[in-house]
Amino acid sequence: MAGVEERTFIAIKPDGVQRRLVGEIIKRFEQKGFKLVGMKFLHASEDLLKEHYIDLKDRPFYAGLVNYMNSGPVVAMVWEGFNVVKTGRVMLGETNPADSKPGTIRGDYCIQVSRNIIHGSDSVENANTEINLWFQPEELVSYENCSDSWIYG
Ligand code: IDP
Ligand code: MG
Secondary structure, three states: OOOOOOEEEEEEOHHHHHOOOHHHHHHHHHHHOOEEEEEEEEOOOHHHHHHHOHHHOOOOOHHHHHHHHOOOOEEEEEEEOOOHHHHHHHHHOOOOHHHOOEOEHHHHHOOOHHHOOEEEOOOHHHHHHHHHHHOOHHHOOOOOOOOHHHHOO
16 A cells, blocks of 8 residues: 555654653554554763754754753654554654644653654654654664454455
């Protein structure tokens, strides 16, 4: 089926890790039906984070954002599936948790925009850029998932 190999970059931010929400967040993507193709736990370098958020470099919160993301380990993941970039963003909720509906990750687990626990790519193009920035090609795993025919028809 066309589009099922779309990929997005999802990262559980340091506050999500510290607040022990890693399992809960992974569970949501798994239960939705998306496929995990890459995952690592790391304390990201300042250089990597500056590059990741380079589009926001002129915003007043840029330095604080890089500091926050560099304040502890993160879980970096690549999830695959039909429309996963857009659906992933819907699952995250709005950038500001105050605008995020209950049932979304940010709507359920956080309060402030400066501690919004999770990142998700906002376009297919940016997803590919972010995946290449965070992962080496050999760190992404291609495999058959036995439930695929029960998720796509
Ligand atoms: P997104 O994460 O929903 O894509 P962006 O606008 O790309 O939102 O901003 C990236 C991140 O920068 C946000 O997730 C949040 O952590 C942080 N951020 C955005 N706006 C503000 C702000 O006004 N104050 C502090 N941090 C912000
Ligand atoms: Mg963004």
